Amino acid sequence: MNAPLPRAARELGGFGYWLAGFRLMWQPGLRRFTLIPLAINVLLFALAGWLLLDHAGDWLEGLLPSWLDFLYWVLMPVLVLGLLLVTFFSFTLVANLIAAPFNAVLAARVEAHLTGRPPADSGKGMVTESVTAVAGEVGRLLYLAAWALPLVVLWFIPGLNLLAPFAWFAFSAWMMSLEYVDNPAGNHGLSFREQRRRLRQRPALTLGFGSLMTLMTMVPVANFLAMPVGVCGATKMWVEGFATRDDGSTG
Template identity: 40%
Template sequence: MQFLSGANYFLKGFGLIFKPKIRRFMLIPLAINIVLFTVVIVIGYSYTSDLILSLNNKLDNWIAQLPAWLSWLAVIVNSLEWIIWPVFILSGLLFLFFFFSMLANLIAAPFNGYLAEAVELHLTGEAQNPSNNNLVKDGITAVRHELHKIGYFALRAIPLLILFFIPAVNVAAPILWLLFSSWMLAVEYLDYPMSNHQIPFKQQRKLHRQQPGLSFGFGGLVALANTIPILNFIVMPSAVAGATALFCRNNHLNSNTKIIKQ
């Protein structure tokens, strides 16, 4: 099943980043991720409880102001409260961690490209387009790619976020956001090995559409791992490594590539 296979590639990434010839390439992405996600955890801890308390008070006030003939609505809201709050909190966490994940990838973009090269070299014995170790040039190219992906993301995320404010429809919004986040995280991390092979972003999206189960499985587990404290510190380098392994084994443009190591 493609979905489970995609998720498994992310798990493989955890083992790959600690290989002797790879781990030095993951140190800078790891440091960037630790700093940013520490900020996320502090912000989340500081504001989430206050936000929930404030919203809960507003909900109670709204229920108290309902006319008697709408008392049945208060019963329904109270009975569904145990579902509404977890969904709201999970949606907020997914959005917050996804935003900071995009920011982390923007900052770490050139280093993630080097990490993808190192993983491919480990797996296949060769790197398709080894870098010239020109950090400035590689950095400009990588940041340009990241901004392109952010533009692609924003054009689709903004309409989706509007759904959260539409009554009735907003019930399905968290599920749609999770699916969208999963897809975007797969697009994000598979871009590193694909860009090393000079595959245009338009062609990358076509490859994702050919095997959507792989993309949703991989990105879905990345999204889930991003919400787990401490574990999310190593998600970014692990996702880059896992995405590179996925690409190497499913490279439609280079069928002669052989995997020599696990």
């Protein structure tokens, strides 16, 4: 059983857990469970990269209002980063929806590796676990749709759309943590509402880990590894920072 990360590492905005995700995905006994999520991620992010290269230029030109043309070289990098963020964030959600059953299995194996025992709700059968995982993913997509609509509108308001990339980044960080923490939390039967409640109790840790995962999805090639890194890192973060022990405390 691996020793918990020191408290200082836990409070470094989730950085320690992000690094732990890299280490865990290559551990003997865990590597084979990362292969399917990894393959799904590679295929979808390759598609996202192709779409950006083929269509991004025309779309970005239309986002910048004519009265700000004199700031073209200052504002265009902000809009480019925003487009990368929205595109790769969207593809991350699709990838996680497709890979949900495999990510749940990976999270259960990582937790057993860390604690020496599997989650209490795991081992119910692949079909049951698949249905549960996909249902949870659909619930998160509905939550995303409800909160993302104002951010989408912001993109189409001249001037204010320059704030959209920053608003999207903060929202993406929150959603990334929710997305990956659901795998270990869902294995324990915790509702989406309860997961949100627990993550809100540790905002620095939650948003720090989510920010690193968001940035990772925006880096070519590195984003291929984002899903297994996120599942493994979030499982360790859940076990050490959010899972309720028998005495009712967390972490």
